[in-house]
Amino acid sequence: MHTxxxxxxxxxxxxxxxxxxxxxxMTSRHPLRxxxxxxxTYLTTxxxxxxxxxxxxxxxxxxxxxxxxxxxxxxxYRHSWHPEVARFLPFAPDSGTVATVGSKMGFYDWCxxxxxxxxxTRRCASFREACLLVEKLPGDWLLKxxxxxxxxxxxxxxxxxxxxxxxxxxxxxxxxxxxGHDVGSGIFLADHGRLLSWMGIxxxxxLNRGYGPTVLGCGDTSEVVGQLCQRVAAASxxxxxxGFDFVRSPERGLGLIDSHLGRMSPMQHFDRLYSxxxxxxxxxxxDGTVCDxxxxxxxxxxxxxxxxLQLAMQGGLGKLLKESRSAVKMxxxxxxDALIGLQSACQMVTSQARVNIGxxxxxxxxxxxR
Numbered sequence: 001m002h003t004x005x006x007x008x009x010x011x012x013x014x015x016x017x018x019x020x021x022x023x024x025x026m027t028s029r030h031p032l033r034x035x036x037x038x039x040x041t042y043l044t045t046x047x048x049x050x051x052x053x054x055x056x057x058x059x060x061x062x063x064x065x066x067x068x069x070x071x072x073x074x075x076x077y078r079h080s081w082h083p084e085v086a087r088f089l090p091f092a093p094d095s096g097t098v099a100t101v102g103s104k105m106g107f108y109d110w111c112x113x114x115x116x117x118x119x120x121t122r123r124c125a126s127f128r129e130a131c132l133l134v135e136k137l138p139g140d141w142l143l144k145x146x147x148x149x150x151x152x153x154x155x156x157x158x159x160x161x162x163x164x165x166x167x168x169x170x171x172x173x174x175x176x177x178x179x180g181h182d183v184g185s186g187i188f189l190a191d192h193g194r195l196l197s198w199m200g201i202x203x204x205x206x207l208n209r210g211y212g213p214t215v216l217g218c219g220d221t222s223e224v225v226g227q228l229c230q231r232v233a234a235a236s237x238x239x240x241x242x243g244f245d246f247v248r249s250p251e252r253g254l255g256l257i258d259s260h261l262g263r264m265s266p267m268q269h270f271d272r273l274y275s276x277x278x279x280x281x282x283x284x285x286x287d288g289t290v291c292d293x294x295x296x297x298x299x300x301x302x303x304x305x306x307x308x309l310q311l312a313m314q315g316g317l318g319k320l321l322k323e324s325r326s327a328v329k330m331x332x333x334x335x336x337d338a339l340i341g342l343q344s345a346c347q348m349v350t351s352q353a354r355v356n357i358g359x360x361x362x363x364x365x366x367x368x369x370r
Contacts, residue, residue, distance in 0.1 A: 001024055001025070001026045001027075001030055001032060001068045001069065001072065002026075002027055002030075002046070002049055002067075002068070002069050002071045002072030002075055003027065003030070003046070003069055003070075003071040003072070004031075004068070004069040004070070004071070005030055005031025005032045005344065005347065006031060006306055006307075006344040006347055006348050007213060007266035007304075007307065008032070008068050008069065008264065008266060009031075009032055009035065009333065009334060009340050009341065009344050010269035010331065010334050011068055011264060011268075011269065012024070012032070012035050012036070012037035012038050012334065013036075013037050013269070013334035013335060013337070014268065014269045014271075014278065014279055015037070015066070015279065015282075016037035016279075017277075017279035017280075018279045018280075018282055018283040018286075019283065020283065020286065021039040022037070022038055022039055023038065023039050023040045023041070023042065023056065023061075023062075024038045024040075024041050024042070025041075025042045025044060025049060025052050025053050025056060026041060026042070026043055026044075027043070027044060027045065027046045027049055028043045028044065028045060030043075031343065031344065031347050032340065034339075034340065034343075035334070035337060035340045036334070036336065036337045036340070037334065037337070042056060046071075046075075049072070049075055050075045050076060050078070050079035051079070053065070053076075054079070054081060054082055054085055057085040057088050058082060058084065058085055062088070063286050064088070064239070064240070064282075064286065065088040065089070065090075065240075066240050066241060066264070067090060067240065067262060067263050067264070068263060068264050069263055069264070070102075070149050070263055072263065073090075073101055073102075073262045073263045074101060074102055076089060076090070076262065077089075077093060077098055077101050077262075081093060089262075090238050090239055090240050090242065090261065090262035090263075091236055091237050091238050091239070091261070091262060092237065095236075095237060096110060096113070097110065097235075097236045097237065097238065097261060097262075100236075100259045100261050100262075101261075101262065102147050103146055103147060104144055104145075104146050104147075104174055104258065104259075105121070105123055105146050105172070105174050107256070107258070107259040107261075108121045108174070110235075110259075111256050114231075114235040116228075116231060116232065116235065116256055117228075117252070117253065117254055117255045117256060118255050118256050118257070119176050119177045119178075119179050119247065119249075119252075119255045119257065120176070120177040121174050121175070121176045121177070122174065122175045122176075123172070123173075123174055124172065124173040124174065124175060125172055125173075126172070126173065127143075127145075127158075127170060127173055129173070130143050130173040130174070130175050131143070131158045133175050134157070134158075134175055137175070139177065139178075140156070140177070140178035141156075141175050141176065141177055141178055142154065142155070142156055142175070142176045142177075142178045143155050143156075143157075143158065143173060143174075143175060144173065144174050144175075144176060145170035145172075145173055146170070146171065146172040146173060146174055147170065147171065147172075148170070150207070150208060150212045150213060151206065151207065151208035151209065151210075151211030151212030151213070152208065152212075153170055154208075154211040155209075155211075156178060176257070179247045179248075179249040179252065179255060180247065180248075180249060180250075181210070182202075182247065182248040182249075183202075183203050183245065183246065183247045183248070183257070184200060184201050184202045184203050184217075184220050184225070184245070184246055184248070185200070185201040185203065185214075185243055185244065185245050185246070185260075185265055185267060186198065186199075186200055186201075186225050186226075186228055186229045186232070186243050186244050186246060187199050187200075187201065187229075187241070187242075187243040187260075187265045187267060187268050187271075188229040188232075188233060188241075188242065188243055189240070189241050189278050189281050189282060189285075190233040190238050190239060190240070190242070191239050191285055192237055192238075192239050193233050193234045193235075193236060193237040193238060194233070194234075195229060195230045195233045195234075195293055196281045196282075196284075196285055196290060196293065197276060197277075197278055197281035197293060197294065198225070198226050198229040198230075198276070198293065198295075198296070199219065199268075199270075199271055199274055199276045199296045200219065200220030200221065200222060200225035200226070200229075200296060201214070201217050201218070201219065201220055201265075201267050201270070202217060202218050202219070202220040203217050204216040204217055204218065204301070204323050204324075205217075205311070205316065205319055205320050205323055205324075207307060207310055207311055207314065207316075208314075213266060213304070213307050214266070214267060214304055214307070215303060215304050215307045215308050215310075215311045215316075215320060216301065216302070216303055216304075216320055216323055216324055216328070217267065217270075217301065217302055217304070218299075218300070218301035218302070219270075219273065219274040219296055219297075219298060219299050220296075221274070221295065221296050221297060221298055223295065224253070224254055225246070225254070226293075226295060228244075228246065228254055228256075229243070232244055232256070232261070236261050238261050238262065240262070240264075241264050241265075241268055241278060241282075242260050242261055242262060242263060242264065242265070243260040243261075243265045243268075244256055244258060244259055244260055244261070245257050245258035245260070266304070267304070269331070270302050270329075273299040273300060273302060273329060274296035274297055274298070274299045275294070275296060275297040275299070276294065276296050300326070300327045300328055300329055301324065301326055301327070301328040301329070302328055302329045302330065302331075303320070303324065303328050303329070303330040304330075305330050305331065305332050305333075305341070305345070306341070306344050306345040306348040306349075307348070308320070308330070309345055309348050309349055309352075310348050310349075310351075310352045313349065313352040313353070313356065314352070
């Protein structure tokens with residue numbers, strides 16, 4: 001667990017359901033460094049995180065490495081690994097899947113090479129070039145910075161840019177056909193590309209103008225999502241709990257729009273709402289008693305906490321109330337660890353308050369144009 005905490009506070013509890021001891025390597029200021037359910041915690045600095053992981057793996061005590069967040073994924077593939085432990089990486093450091101790390105265009109190209117469905121996409125060297133291209137193309141298109149996460153620097157037009165962002169600073173951009181609002185995630189557990197378990201999530205309300213992390217969602221039991229999970233797993237050769245984002249178009253079906261390969265999703269802990277148990281599948285795999293892959297079943301919707309607090313501070317509670325008319329679940333904290341839920345809520349509110357204050361400051365005291 002490298003940097004992100006709030007969205008992943010249920011991960012230790014999920015892994016604890018396996019009944020196996022779980023150690024964690026965290027950076028010294030990680031939001032979850034006091035979370036329960038971890039056998040041993042090793043704190044280190046961000047620049048030594050991968051090295052500390054390598055030192056632990058070289059002890060020979062471990063069966064599997066599970067990376068949680070995006071900064072950790074980048075750190076894993078910047079590090080030069082000892083040959084004895086490189087096998088623990090989510091996918092081989094010399095595989096073509098490495099091109100998907102931190103690059104939406106890299107993921108698009110990788111999908112094309114493997115015959116996986118994606119919306120039509122064009123590459124641009126700058127934000128200005130992307131804006132000019134969108135003006136010329138017929139139909140609806142999205143502008144996306146090649147690098148980034150959380151829905152930052154994703155927009156349907158240059159006028160829709162988020163207050164306070166500076167899209168001109170992004171190194172490269174892509175222009176992608178807008179296939180609509182029916183988006184979701186495929187989340188799966190795999191071993192070297194072999195699918196062990198999967199679930200689908202339909203995103204209903206998201207942060208950051210609808211492009212960011214999910215706040216309100218429900219299960220997607222379509223077998224087409226399961227088939228796509230199987231194809232992505234096989235093409236990537238990935239090991240671990242991971243997934244992807246997709247968009248569903250009435251004309252073209254499912255299209256992949258974002259990669260989670262090599263890192264976890266913030267939503268895998270909702271598995272048992274839909275009769276999926278990633279912990280049981282993981283335990284069975286490590287014990288050598290893997291069962292058949294079980295398709296998810298229908299279940300209630302969910303509200304993600306503490307992201308719902310961030311949505312409230314962004315003024316989006318009206319849409320949430322409008323969309324959440326059916327029964328929903330909202331786990332406030334991992335079972336038996338209410339303190340970590342409170343800490344995560346405080347950190348989320350503090351982070352969003354800083355963003356809001358910065359935005360107000362820029363509006364009141366804009367920088368002079370050069």
